Amino acid sequence: MNSPAKKPTPGTFVIDGKTSISVAPGEDEPTHLAANFLTQDIEAITGKKPKIPTALPEASQRSIFIVSADNPKARETLNSLQVDTSEIAGKWEAYLFHTARNALVICGSDALATMRGVYGLCRTALGVDPLYRWTGLRPARRKKISLEGINRTVDSPTFKFRGWFLNAGHLIHWNMGHGPEVDLRRKYGAKGAQYGISGSFGREMGEMILEAALRSDMNMIIPLSYLDLDDPDEKAVADLCREFGIFLSHHHQEPLGANLRVWDTFWKSRGEPVPEMSFYKNPEKFKAWWRHYAQLWAKYPRVVYVIGHRGPGDRPFWLKDDFCPDTGEARGKVISEAMEMQLGLLKEVCRDRPIHYTATLWQExxxxxxxxxxxxxxGTMVVMADQGSKQLMREDFYQNPRHKELTYGVYYHVCYGPGGPLWAQGNSPDRMWYALTQVIKKGDTALALLNVGNIRPYFPGLAAWSHLTTHHQDFEPEAFLGNWCREKFGCEHAEEIVECYNAFFASFITPYYPMYDGHRGLWDGVLNNESWRMLQLINTGDLPAAYRRIGRPFPDAEVFVRFHKNKTAAVLGAWDALCKKAHAISRKLSGPARNLFEDNMVVQCEIVRALYYITHFIARAGLALLSGETKEAIEHLTQARSRAEAGAKYCVKSGNRGVFKGWFTMHRAFGMDYLRLLDLVCEKLAGKAPESEEDHKYLQRTLALPRRE
Structure with missing residues (x-):
């Protein structure tokens, strides 16, 4: 005789094919979108799509009810379900799960908190990977989902604003979802087109990014390096962010969303002469310019504005302003007055709405x-940055005083362009924990912004960031990576996978420049940059003279090149062993777990190994040229090309699966077209002219030396 079915205990809720999802009348569109994602998750797990009735469900029907505590249209229903909202009332992004009769209530203190609660249920209760569209991992199928002990309150997160900055998202912009076909070189200038520093992406890629951010418990995003709302392509990205309900912000060199790269265009399009780019001389012109952008941004309901004043190219304003007196007092006064003017404009255009605004303490x-x-x-949120090339806080973070009328936050990097990790991860979760712990000890918890670059290389870092910025007190640095590996790859091989990740992170940490403190490493971005610098020297044929123009911190070209030859030689064997170990582990895995490990570890090992060998052989070529051995130099450059080709082939073969087809290309696997460039340099050393004018211009443009002596 079959025993009777066990009845759910209080605080237990069962989701199956009969469960419906209801959103209270009066909730905003981003909350409805979150409910749709919850519906998709339940269908992916149970095979049954929950109904979404237009009216509130009857008491006899099992349902998930999504509602905000401050929604006046739902007060009666909340009372009938005996939902006590006193613990979350008025708290930033606090929410609760409450079971009553046949309902599971997801209730936030306001619409933003309710949306967070829906994504929180997907992540913590249903076990959906926040990055599932990137990792390929989905929870196991089962007929029903039993949520034991689901009743709980989730308090405000550790940091008020938590966000991603897709700065220099090279591969996203280059190889995926470009959106409208635009001439990036004409639009952003030669450097912008070359390095992919901006450029809007298509809707599908935007949805992948925004869904991942919200599921990762982020509430803010800077989606592009440059975001100009006068540009239709870039405005489309901002509009998509509004649909998802995430706070929008902009680069710290774009106060009120205005970037000086369009200064000339702005005035010419209005039929006016272009004024001097000097706030000191032309404050009213700047006021008109900033007002225009403030009015555009005020149309978006959730914005974290930037105030400040920097010059073109994210450099001190006085490098392009010949009118401001050359004193620190005068320069500080200019920036201070600019910020006061910008805040006045925000109050003018936002009227009675709350205004959130930041200023970044950066360099000057x-x-x-x-x-x-x-x-x-x-009221300014003053943001201090880490030293991106070593992912630890700068000295000014410890030295700058805190003022009561201000709040403080942090800008942190898992991606740091040519000075740090770029194509491959480099920052271990425990290092991130150490840095953020210092930030929290200072009380600087108004904002936490993470430079995520291309997103795809940094999965452990993104998971750690999500945990640290929301529930820092629960983060266990020694256990985190092991828990993450067991969650993603299963328990059987988790221990050796953790060892592989730890070896990967440790292999970068080596004292780099002589005056550095031992924390910075030869990251992949650094290797790429230094290889390019050495090729600049080799391309001239006169390394000593050329070296005086590239500004590296070594006495001369010979010391510079030999340093890189010796540093890379010391670790080539370690990277060979690590690649061998990663491939061996990959063969033990299967299905999505194997694909993820290949993407997030094996491919990255191959990228970094290739770059170490490329740098090594280019350095040896430089030493050969300094000794007058041109033939030997060509042989070393040919070896560098061979390593570049082998690494690129592996990336294209193993890193372009599924939605990431086209992510890597043979000529842009490492951000620079080593195959073409090394061929052209070898031909030049052999006395052969480029076969085409296009090749000649490419070589000149790519390896041009700085103008300074």
């Missing part, structure tokens, strides 16, 4: 602020 800002010359308006 720190000494000016420390001296008292730079003053921030009350």
């Amino acid at each position: 800002g720190s000494p000016l602020h420390a001296s008292g010359a730079l003053r921030f308006p009350p």
Whole structure:
């Protein structure tokens, strides 16, 4: 005789094919979108798509009810379900899960918190990987989902604003979802087109990014390096962010969303002469310019504005302003007055709406602020950055005083362009934990912004960031990576996978430049940059003379090149062994877990190994040229090309599966077309002219030396 079915205990909720999902009347569209994602998750797990009735469900029907505590249209229903909202009322992004009769209530303190609660249920209760569209991992199928002990309250997160910055997202912009076909070189300038520093992406890629951010418990995003709302392509990206309900922000060189790269275009399009780019001389022109962008951004309901004043190319404004007096006091006063003007404009266009605004202490800002010359308006969230090339906080973070009328936050990097990790991860979760722990000890929890670059290389870092910025107190640095590996790859091989990740992170940490402190490493971005620098020298044929123009911190070209030859030689064997180990582990895995390990570890090992060998052989070529051995130099460059080709082939073969077809290309696997470039340099050393004018211009453009002597 069959025993009677066990009845759910209090605080237990069962989701099956009969469960429906209801969103209370009066909730906003982003909350409805989150409910749709919840529906998709349940269908992916159970095979049954929950119904979404237009009216509230009857008491006899099992349902998930999504509602905000401050929604006046739902007050009666909340009372009938005996939902006590006192613990979350008025709290930033606090939410609760509550079971009553046949309902599971997801209730946030307001619409933003309710949306967070829906994504939180997907992540913590259903076990859906926040990055599932990137990792390929989905929870196991089962007929029903039993949520034991689901009743709980989730308090406000550790950091108020938590976001991603897709700065220099090279591969996303180059190889996936470009959106409208545009001439990036004409639109952003030669450097912007070459390095993929901006450029809008298509809707599908945008949805992948935004869904992943919200599921990862982020509430803010800077989706592009440059985001100009006068540009239809870039505005489309901002509009998509609004649909998802995430806070929008912009690069710290774009106060109120205005970037000086379009200064000339702005005035010419209005039939006016282009004024001097000087706030000191033309404050009213800047005011008109900033007002225009403030009005555009004010149309978006959730914005974290940037205030400040920097010059073109994210450099100090006075490099392009010949009118401001050459003193720290005068420069600080200019920036302070600019911020006061910008805040006044925000109050003008936002009227009674809350205004959130930040200013980043970056390079010149720190000494000016420390001296008292730079003053921030009350209420500013002052953001301090880590040293991206070593992922630890800068000295100014420890030295700058905190002021009661201001709040503080952090800008952190898992991607750091040519000075750090770029194509492959380099920052271990425990290092991130150490840095953020220092930030939290200072009380700087208003904002936490992460430079995520291309997103795809940094899965452990993104998971750690999500945990640290929302529930820092629960983060266990020694256990995190092991838990993450067991969750993604299963328990059987988790221990050796953790060893592989730890070996990968440790292999970068080596004292780099002589004056550095031992924390910076030869990251892949650094290897790429230094290889390019050495090729610049080799291309001239006169390394000593050329070296004086590239500004590296070594006495001469011979020391510079030999340093890189010796540093890379010391670890080539370790990278060979690590690649061998990663391939061996991959063969033990299967299905999505194997694909993920190949993407996030094997491919990255191959990228970094290739770059170490490329750098090594280019350095040997430089030493050969310094000794007058041109033939030997060509042989070393040919070996570098062979390594570049082998690494690129593996990336194209193993890193382009599924939605990531086209992510890597043979000529742009490492951000620079080594195959073409090394061929052309070898031909030049052999006395052969480029076969085409296009090749000649490419070589000149790519390896051009700085103008300074």
